[in-house]
Amino acid sequence: MSGQSLFARLEPLLPRVRRPVQYVGGEGNSIVKPWASAAVRWCLMYPDAYEVGLPNQGLQILYEILNEQPDVLAERTYSVWPDLEALLREHGLPQFTVDAHRAVGDFDLFGVSFSTELGYTNLLTALDLAGIPLHARDRGDGSPIVVAGGHAAFNPEPIADFVDAVVLGDGEQAVLGICDVVRAWKAEGAPGGRGELLARLARRRLVYVPAFFDVSYRPDGRIAAVTPNRDDICARPGKHTLSDLDSWPYPKAPLVPLAETVHERMSVEIFRGCTRGCRFCQAGMITRPVRERNIETVGAMVDAGLRATGFNEVGLLSLSSADHTEIGRIATGLADRYEDSRISLSLPSTRVDAFNVTLANEFSRNGRRSGLTFAPEGGSERLRRVINKMVSAEDLVRTVSTAYAHGWRQVKLYFMCGLPTETDQDVLEIADLAREVIRAGRRASGQRDIRATVSIGGFVPKPHTPFQWAAQASHEVTDARLKLLRDTVRADREIARAVGFRYHDGRPGIIEGLLARGDRRVGAVIERVWREGGRFDGWNEHFSFPRWETACAAELEPLGVSLDWYTTREREEREVLPWDHLDAGLDRDWLWADWQEALRENELDDCRWTPCYDCGVCPTMGTDTQIGPTGRSLLPVVGVSAGARSGDAASAAQASTARAAGAPGAPGAAAAGGAGAGGAVDVPPVVGSGTPA
Amino acid sequence: MRVRFAKRGRVRFLSHRDVARTFERALRRAEVPMAYSAGFSPHPRISWVGAAPTAAASEAEYVEFALATAVDPGWLRASLDAALPGGLDVVDAVVAGGGGLAERIDASRWRVRLPTVAEPALSAAVTALLGREEVEVERATKDGRRRFDVRSAVVSAVGRAENDTCAILELVARHTTPAVRPDDVLTALDVVAGLRPSAPPEPTRLEQGRLLDDGTLADPLAPDRNDAGRPVGCSSA
Numbered sequence: 001m002s003g004q005s006l007f008a009r010l011e012p013l014l015p016r017v018r019r020p021v022q023y024v025g026g027e028g029n030s031i032v033k034p035w036a037s038a039a040v041r042w043c044l045m046y047p048d049a050y051e052v053g054l055p056n057q058g059l060q061i062l063y064e065i066l067n068e069q070p071d072v073l074a075e076r077t078y079s080v081w082p083d084l085e086a087l088l089r090e091h092g093l094p095q096f097t098v099d100a101h102r103a104v105g106d107f108d109l110f111g112v113s114f115s116t117e118l119g120y121t122n123l124l125t126a127l128d129l130a131g132i133p134l135h136a137r138d139r140g141d142g143s144p145i146v147v148a149g150g151h152a153a154f155n156p157e158p159i160a161d162f163v164d165a166v167v168l169g170d171g172e173q174a175v176l177g178i179c180d181v182v183r184a185w186k187a188e189g190a191p192g193g194r195g196e197l198l199a200r201l202a203r204r205r206l207v208y209v210p211a212f213f214d215v216s217y218r219p220d221g222r223i224a225a226v227t228p229n230r231d232d233i234c235a236r237p238g239k240h241t242l243s244d245l246d247s248w249p250y251p252k253a254p255l256v257p258l259a260e261t262v263h264e265r266m267s268v269e270i271f272r273g274c275t276r277g278c279r280f281c282q283a284g285m286i287t288r289p290v291r292e293r294n295i296e297t298v299g300a301m302v303d304a305g306l307r308a309t310g311f312n313e314v315g316l317l318s319l320s321s322a323d324h325t326e327i328g329r330i331a332t333g334l335a336d337r338y339e340d341s342r343i344s345l346s347l348p349s350t351r352v353d354a355f356n357v358t359l360a361n362e363f364s365r366n367g368r369r370s371g372l373t374f375a376p377e378g379g380s381e382r383l384r385r386v387i388n389k390m391v392s393a394e395d396l397v398r399t400v401s402t403a404y405a406h407g408w409r410q411v412k413l414y415f416m417c418g419l420p421t422e423t424d425q426d427v428l429e430i431a432d433l434a435r436e437v438i439r440a441g442r443r444a445s446g447q448r449d450i451r452a453t454v455s456i457g458g459f460v461p462k463p464h465t466p467f468q469w470a471a472q473a474s475h476e477v478t479d480a481r482l483k484l485l486r487d488t489v490r491a492d493r494e495i496a497r498a499v500g501f502r503y504h505d506g507r508p509g510i511i512e513g514l515l516a517r518g519d520r521r522v523g524a525v526i527e528r529v530w531r532e533g534g535r536f537d538g539w540n541e542h543f544s545f546p547r548w549e550t551a552c553a554a555e556l557e558p559l560g561v562s563l564d565w566y567t568t569r570e571r572e573e574r575e576v577l578p579w580d581h582l583d584a585g586l587d588r589d590w591l592w593a594d595w596q597e598a599l600r601e602n603e604l605d606d607c608r609w610t611p612c613y614d615c616g617v618c619p620t621m622g623t624d625t626q627i628g629p630t631g632r633s634l635l636p637v638v639g640v641s642a643g644a645r646s647g648d649a650a651s652a653a654q655a656s657t658a659r660a661a662g663a664p665g666a667p668g669a670a671a672a673g674g675a676g677a678g679g680a681v682d683v684p685p686v687v688g689s690g691t692p693a
Numbered sequence: 694m695r696v697r698f699a700k701r702g703r704v705r706f707l708s709h710r711d712v713a714r715t716f717e718r719a720l721r722r723a724e725v726p727m728a729y730s731a732g733f734s735p736h737p738r739i740s741w742v743g744a745a746p747t748a749a750a751s752e753a754e755y756v757e758f759a760l761a762t763a764v765d766p767g768w769l770r771a772s773l774d775a776a777l778p779g780g781l782d783v784v785d786a787v788v789a790g791g792g793g794l795a796e797r798i799d800a801s802r803w804r805v806r807l808p809t810v811a812e813p814a815l816s817a818a819v820t821a822l823l824g825r826e827e828v829e830v831e832r833a834t835k836d837g838r839r840r841f842d843v844r845s846a847v848v849s850a851v852g853r854a855e856n857d858t859c860a861i862l863e864l865v866a867r868h869t870t871p872a873v874r875p876d877d878v879l880t881a882l883d884v885v886a887g888l889r890p891s892a893p894p895e896p897t898r899l900e901q902g903r904l905l906d907d908g909t910l911a912d913p914l915a916p917d918r919n920d921a922g923r924p925v926g927c928s929s930a
Contacts, residue, residue, distance in 0.1 A: 310718030
């Protein structure tokens, strides 16, 4: 029978695997609904290990939104490790959900969220274990509709054979639209089978259906054209954009795992999108425009989320968190609110400027000041102009000096290697920057014992960015440059002991590059790698470069293309790129012009505080930048301090009540707006910074 | 405050670290006024007594909290139980009286279900084990592989039948170093009599306490309950 729990059969296997707790479910705020109560049933997957997948915000948001619908149920599944995979196969058990341990194959829809291309082989494992035919064309009406989403799905062509449909962009409204279509189609008795359902979804512009498009190739291996093979669908499927994030305050009750996971904190997305315009950054390009949540929503989400979870850390997420127009007041307001409550605050993804040190100080008022991370990305000023990451060496040194002067002892610097136009000299300038940082730290702190960590990742050109035409540096070049840099730092007695180095070899980046900019011909490579044992390719201990190389040779070279052809080859302006028929809103001519500007080493300002530069997103998608400041304020809450129940902790509760005196305490009553703000929470004006307040 | 809790059903797969993290969060959600340690990074003052191994269920786990302010044990039992995931169930909460909790616990009573094992085979193996002076087994610990004696920790062991294809091992074991777990006793049964269950054993700890002369265990919270009438509140841990 459909929807039955498999737990009784699974349980005897669990004592035999590593960390069985990851398969038992039962997380705080998880939801199990009766199978029969739902008209539409989703299984959501993050195709990596539970410890990585569970904290994923995207999946948690969709899980909650879907389960709020009275006649929809959503459960989750994650990749099982090879030890359990072997046991499942031995005992004839399928891929299962962790919520109610139901078979994935029983659901109507199987939604898979890809943050990284290296999860593609794990998709195949899950499909195969679920008993779902690997190829979409082989699936019958009994199989779930396999839907891909997430950032990597902006070029789903390498997995086009394995998925039925793809959602581009924000999923919140898209999944509800899909529910409507599936619900109606099922109520009618599923007319026309899955083909008709997919056609309805495509006609409603909810999804891209790869099977409705044909790809033809030129004799030289390049794509000739990608054309729809039916005339009732949009020839250029577009992305979904959620407007008004304040109306969608998800997740409201985040999952609290029983097992240990990589992020255990209450994460609140303070804005979506970024128009800083870093040319390497796919996330910044495909999530435009910037849409902020206002200070009041952020404050309410933090409060509700902490109460619902018991987490003791808050992370304010976005692509560049210090750019929020109300960030200074949010930081001070939250720091005030949680001063007595042992809740720690963090602000991942911030830029290099002194203002951010001020923010970091607020966020660590009582706590330890261990490490601050900055991401100049490019080693030389010239290269930073190429990538449009406008940070000068002086900015960095000034910022780092401020940090060390405020008691921070460890600075991490992130760079990329293999960027377009990069030379050995650009990379060697990372050593110069590191030297300046160490010197500044020694001056500011008066101590010799200062540490900086330099982390370096290999650059991978991504679709829908100005660098989508660029040649990726070969792993030999990347590795040689990094060795040169390392030797240079090691030979410099002034800093050799003070600078720690972190980098990975360049080979996984080449495969990421293949999958990121690949076309449908790459699907055969993925399948071969998977058949030969490829699993968990994002994990060093599981990744095998030779396995990928061999599969590329076998599957691509007979077609006149190769691993190098997909990665280290620069594309011409007019070459049809595999994702050109998918609309992220970005104007292709603008992307090309910006690529040319990069080669001319010209910078481009952020459209939030300079005139629009016509990237194309707002007019194409009918959207607008939504930023503050709103003049609203952080609503005070009562009784959040640890032990607020009684006794000596009462003073803390009273203090926050006192601050609340100017404004009614109930959430939603903040409409008093700017007028009530001053009395409600004591917030100094934002000072310094490159952000216009 | 001293709490007895059970680890039932699928939460038996939680490791001790998982249990500890889950408790800390539940205590925050329940707004229990915890006392914190002093120092650079203060932690809530929680002490654990002899955690059951991962994958073992238990009806008798013990933990002790230091509170910043007094609360009613009945309130704590109910609100902490509500904040914990199902399966981690608070059985009892008492205000700590005098004396340490750990000193009141030196043995455990276990019930180990052995699906696929027939009772006569189990009973024969148990008899063989009890007839030995010493039975060494080897187990991987965090300090590498260790060999240790199982027999001296076994106070009593009896085989019973649940049905024809499932035997039950009733076991009382002293707490020793390294701790002798039900798995180790099963390894010992393999060593002495070649007993090898083909399905994973299902151990449940039924009781912990001080071993009395008659082979039963004394309830470790009884002395605190007898202290009832003292002012409610506690700062010992």
